[in-house]
Amino acid sequence: MKIGAQFKFFKVVWCFLLVVILFVPICVFGKDKIVIGQAWPLSGPVAAAAKISGGTIYEMWVKEVNKAGGIYVKEFGKKLPVEHKIYDNESDIGKTTKLLEKLILEDKVDFVLPPWGTAWLYAAATICNKYGYILIGGPGGAAKLKELDLPYFFQVLNFSETQGPALAQIYKEIGVKTAAVLHRGDLHGIEYGSAIAPHFKEAGIEVKMMKSFPPDATKDFTPLLKEAKGLGVDAFVVACYPHETIAITEQAIATGINFNAMWMSVGPYDPVIYRDTFGASVVEGVMGGGAWNAKTSKGAAELVRLHKEYFKAEPDYWGALYYWSSLQHFQQAIEKAGTLNQKAVRDVLATAKFQTALGTYYYDKRRFLAKECHPGEIGQWQKGVFEVVDVGPKRTAKPLYPKPSWPKKK
Amino acid sequence: MVTFLNIFIGGLLMGGIYALVAAGLSIQYGVGRVLNIAHGEFLMVGALITWYLFTIYGISPLISLILIAFVFFFFGFLLDRSLFSRLRNISPSVAAFEANSLMACFGLQFVIQNIAIVIWGAELKGFSYMASPVNILGALFGANRLITLAYSLGIAGIFYLFLTKTRYGKAIRAASQDIFAANLMGINIKFVLSLCFAFGALLAGTAGALISMMYSIHTTMGMEYTVIALIVIVLGGLGSITGSMLGGLILGIVGSIVSYLEPGLTLVAYYMLFMILLLVRPTGLMGRGS
Numbered sequence: 001m002k003i004g005a006q007f008k009f010f011k012v013v014w015c016f017l018l019v020v021i022l023f024v025p026i027c028v029f030g031k032d033k034i035v036i037g038q039a040w041p042l043s044g045p046v047a048a049a050a051k052i053s054g055g056t057i058y059e060m061w062v063k064e065v066n067k068a069g070g071i072y073v074k075e076f077g078k079k080l081p082v083e084h085k086i087y088d089n090e091s092d093i094g095k096t097t098k099l100l101e102k103l104i105l106e107d108k109v110d111f112v113l114p115p116w117g118t119a120w121l122y123a124a125a126t127i128c129n130k131y132g133y134i135l136i137g138g139p140g141g142a143a144k145l146k147e148l149d150l151p152y153f154f155q156v157l158n159f160s161e162t163q164g165p166a167l168a169q170i171y172k173e174i175g176v177k178t179a180a181v182l183h184r185g186d187l188h189g190i191e192y193g194s195a196i197a198p199h200f201k202e203a204g205i206e207v208k209m210m211k212s213f214p215p216d217a218t219k220d221f222t223p224l225l226k227e228a229k230g231l232g233v234d235a236f237v238v239a240c241y242p243h244e245t246i247a248i249t250e251q252a253i254a255t256g257i258n259f260n261a262m263w264m265s266v267g268p269y270d271p272v273i274y275r276d277t278f279g280a281s282v283v284e285g286v287m288g289g290g291a292w293n294a295k296t297s298k299g300a301a302e303l304v305r306l307h308k309e310y311f312k313a314e315p316d317y318w319g320a321l322y323y324w325s326s327l328q329h330f331q332q333a334i335e336k337a338g339t340l341n342q343k344a345v346r347d348v349l350a351t352a353k354f355q356t357a358l359g360t361y362y363y364d365k366r367r368f369l370a371k372e373c374h375p376g377e378i379g380q381w382q383k384g385v386f387e388v389v390d391v392g393p394k395r396t397a398k399p400l401y402p403k404p405s406w407p408k409k410k
Numbered sequence: 411m412v413t414f415l416n417i418f419i420g421g422l423l424m425g426g427i428y429a430l431v432a433a434g435l436s437i438q439y440g441v442g443r444v445l446n447i448a449h450g451e452f453l454m455v456g457a458l459i460t461w462y463l464f465t466i467y468g469i470s471p472l473i474s475l476i477l478i479a480f481v482f483f484f485f486g487f488l489l490d491r492s493l494f495s496r497l498r499n500i501s502p503s504v505a506a507f508e509a510n511s512l513m514a515c516f517g518l519q520f521v522i523q524n525i526a527i528v529i530w531g532a533e534l535k536g537f538s539y540m541a542s543p544v545n546i547l548g549a550l551f552g553a554n555r556l557i558t559l560a561y562s563l564g565i566a567g568i569f570y571l572f573l574t575k576t577r578y579g580k581a582i583r584a585a586s587q588d589i590f591a592a593n594l595m596g597i598n599i600k601f602v603l604s605l606c607f608a609f610g611a612l613l614a615g616t617a618g619a620l621i622s623m624m625y626s627i628h629t630t631m632g633m634e635y636t637v638i639a640l641i642v643i644v645l646g647g648l649g650s651i652t653g654s655m656l657g658g659l660i661l662g663i664v665g666s667i668v669s670y671l672e673p674g675l676t677l678v679a680y681y682m683l684f685m686i687l688l689l690v691r692p693t694g695l696m697g698r699g700s
Contacts, residue, residue: 043523048534048628185674213673216634219625220424223669226416226550246536246626254552254624256543273626277536408542 030076034340036062037085037103038113039124044091045216049242050116052273053266053316054139057323058084058113060310071331074338089115093123100127110340114138118159118188121145125153134346136330138323142191146366152346155368156326157319158377160195160239163289166377167237167263168199169391170287174401176235176261180209180228183239189215192239192265208233215241221248225257235261242267242274249278249286253406260402263287269318269379269386280384285403290318291379291388292358295396299325299357300375317379317386322369325356415549417666423551425662426559427621431635432642432654433565434613440649441586441606443504444494444511448519449639450632452611455522456482456618457627458530464537464622471539471623472557478615486611490604493518498603504589519632526629536626554623561620565613566655573651582606586649641680645687647697656695 038058041047062084065071070079085107089096096115103109104127112133115124118140128135129150137145141159171179181196183189189212197207208231211224225248228236236259238248245267252258268274268288275283294301303324307315315321333348334340353362364370376388380399387397435449446452456478463469463477494511501507540554573579581602584592593599621627621635646657661680668679687694 042532043630045630045634047532047630048626051531051533182673211673214677217677218673219427220420220665220669222420222551223416223666224673227670242534243626243628246534247624250536250538250541250624251552253538254541254543254554255550257550273534273536277626278538282538 030078031073031080031340033083034071034073034080034111034334035083035085035107035109036111036113037087037100037107037109039087039089039096039099039103039115040113041091041116041120042086042088044089046091046117046241049266050139052242052270053319054116054323056307056311056315057320057327058138060306061324061327063310064306065331072335073340074335075340084113085109089120093120096120097123097127100124101131104128104131104133111342111345114140116140118142118191119186122187125150128152132342134342134349136326136349138326139319140188142187143195144187144191146368149366151367152342153367154326154349154363155366157322158369158371158374159289160192162371162374163265163377164192164195164199166390167196167287168203168205170378170389170399171200171205171235171261172203173391174261174399176205176401178206178208178231178233179235179237179261180224180231180233181207181211181237181239182209182224182228183212184215184241184244185212186215188241188265189239196237196239205235216243218244219247220251222251222255225252225255228259229257233259235259235263237263239265240267242270245274245288246277249274249283253278253282256406258403258405261285261287262403263378265289266318268381270316271314271386275381275384275386280381281407283381284383285380285400287378287380287389287399288318288386289378290376291386291390292321292375293317293379293386293388293396296321296375296388296394297357297359299359303357321358321375325358325361326369328356329354329361412548413670415547417670418663419546419549419551421663421666422659423555423559423662424665425659426555426562427617427624427658428638428642428661429655429658430558430562430565430613430617430620432639432646432658433562433569433651434610434617435636435639436643436646436649436651436654437582437606437613438610439643440651441582442490442494442603442610443508443589444490444607445508445515446607446610447512447515447636448522448632449610449614450634450636451519451522451526452482452486452614452632453618453621453635454627454629454632455526456615457622457631458526458535458618458629459615460619460622461535461537461627462530464539471619475561475616475619478619479612482615483608483612486608487604489611490607491600494607495600495604523629523632530629532629534626534628537622539623541623552624554620558620558624561616562655562658565616566651569609569651578602578605641684644694645684647694650694650696653694653696660695 041050062082066081070081072079087099114137116139121140129152134152136154137156141157143161183193245264269290294304332354337344337348358375376394377390379386380389389399438444438446460471460474463474497510501510542553543550544553581597585602642657646653668676
């Protein structure tokens with residue numbers, strides 16, 4: 001054989017071997033796992049908040065699914081375990097979008113999970129929709145996402161749209177007459193601020209003070225607390241994130257400023273970082289966004305038990321049940337679709353009702369979790385339990401009003 | 411009167427925190443030419459140690475403060491001797507040393523932060539200590555903030571006396587003016603520089619201990635405080651402890667005034683102040699000209 005012909009022969013053999021190595025395992029064994037990517041804040045300003053509200057739920061869901069052998073996908077005729085691929089978005093919105101594109105285009109993950117925070121979610125939703133990838137929302141929510149009407153985006157968490165009217169209803173019931181409304185100067189804060197004020201007006205509550213503050217950079221809230229106290233308002237209402245919630249509470253205690261009602265959007269729901277930091281008796285009567293507790297449903301009680309088993313701590317009493325149930329719904333949607341095809345799974349997600357920890361779970365026509373499925377909107381700490389105090393059947397305890405004074409500290 | 415006190419004392423309390431955070435970085439850069447980007451990480455470790463000792467063993471943060479002061483001073487001294495001293499020896503010029511030490515500090519920042527994440531995780535943490543109101547002529551302030559302000563002013567006083575009345579203080583001042591001339595005059599410059607870095611670490615650690623009594627803390631909070639420190643030391647004048655104190659207090663009072671008027675403009679006010687000062691007095695309030 002001539003040298004040229006020999007070389008050609010070896011080239012053909014090598015190509016054949018390559019094809020065998022690459023494709024035979026796929027043909028013989030099929031897909032062996034479902035890869036789910038997530039651009040999540042492992043560092044940066046919101047990393048600490050993300051860890052306590054949401055992070056543990058995704059981690060626990062993957063472990064529980066794999067413990068049961070995986071998700072059954074008819075197309076492959078077997079259960080596939082889940083691989084959770086997390087990239088650190090460094091709490092940066094721009095980085096989140098780049099990482100999502102990397103997960104979708106380079107890593108070719110089967111599905112993606114949401115980032116943390118309203119502004120991040122807003123950015124991620126448009127990216128996922130662009131590539132026809134399902135994005136089941138997690139921590140965060142915005143009315144602006146409803147306006148966009150993205151077919152592949154599913155809003156899980158309740159937010160200002162339903163919490164604003166619920167808070168106004170509660171305040172009307174307990175006799176709040178005046179309020180100070182403060183909010184972070186970002187999408188979360190602005191939406192809450194603009195959603196709450198009209199509902200208060202409708203309920204006959206006068207908003208005597210309405211101010212915003214720079215997000216993440218504000219350390220001293222005492223001028224705002226003192227101004228609101230000086231105006232003699234009944235309720236102090238703030239749309240803020242956990243580190244701000246803690247600072248506001250600490251500064252209110254330190255200056256001895258109390259209000260008849262005190263509500264903060266993100267943060268009070270957490271039993272570890274909020275209740276246990278200050279003590280159950282100290283936070284008695286503080287209200288926050290939420291809400292659910294172990295009394296909400298059997299599934300909710302089971303989630304509390306499971307979370308304690310995994311992390312030696314109770315879950316957060318706002319989003320945890322929502323995210324957990326959304327993942328249970330997602331898993332059942334994949335199983336019903338029998339494929340990992342985005343369009344097929346998306347269609348099942350958009351229309352199917354499945355039983356989850358919070359009860360029957362389904363999305364409305366705009367693919368937002370149906371209001372009827374919400375376990376609650378507003379929570380209040382009462383004797384160490386984050387009670388649901390909404391007006392109506394979801395209530396687990398009557399609202400405590402007026403909020404007791406801060407106990408004298410050592 | 412009460413409004414004035416609320417604005418003025420409230421501003422001083424916030425300024426005291428800013429000053430304390432910045433003082434350590436000021437001395438490290440002003441004398442040792444180490445732009446310690448990891449300064450906030452020292453603060454974070456100080457805060458988390460205080461939190462740990464309080465929540466696990468019930469040790470008062472004020473006792474932890476003393477413990478942290480000793481440990482951080484010793485650690486800072488060793489770090490300068492082992493890392494920055496060597497960098498100084500191998501760097502051909504002061505400018506090269508500044509660049510090398512900056513890179514080393516970036517590395518240090520990641521190392522400290524990641525070790526902290528391994529030990530304490532990334533969750534928010536917090537505790538409440540001395541969060542009781544103190545009435546000053548009708549205006550209410552938190553006891554823990556008043557303690558922080560007292561500590562800041564106290565430490566500024568001690569440092570002032572140390573720098574002006576002691577031989578080592580004079581040596582530090584001499585080194586900050588001209589490191590080579592000071593060396594030629596027989597000052598043990600290596601010891602003085604290590605001393606400065608150690609003092610910087612001490613101030614960062616104790617600032618962390620005090621901050622943990624007032625704010626939520628977490629392992630990734632360091633950079634936020636490094637940025638505050640950088641703004642304050644540029645405002646006060648690089649290398650001047652008094653300037654840092656003054657810069658911190660001014661920033662606190664300006665923030666307090668603007669917060670009363672329109673809180674949304676607080677950051678704008680900070681940066682406006684910063685820009686005006688850079689235009690009018692580029693060396694900072696107490697900085698020396700080149």
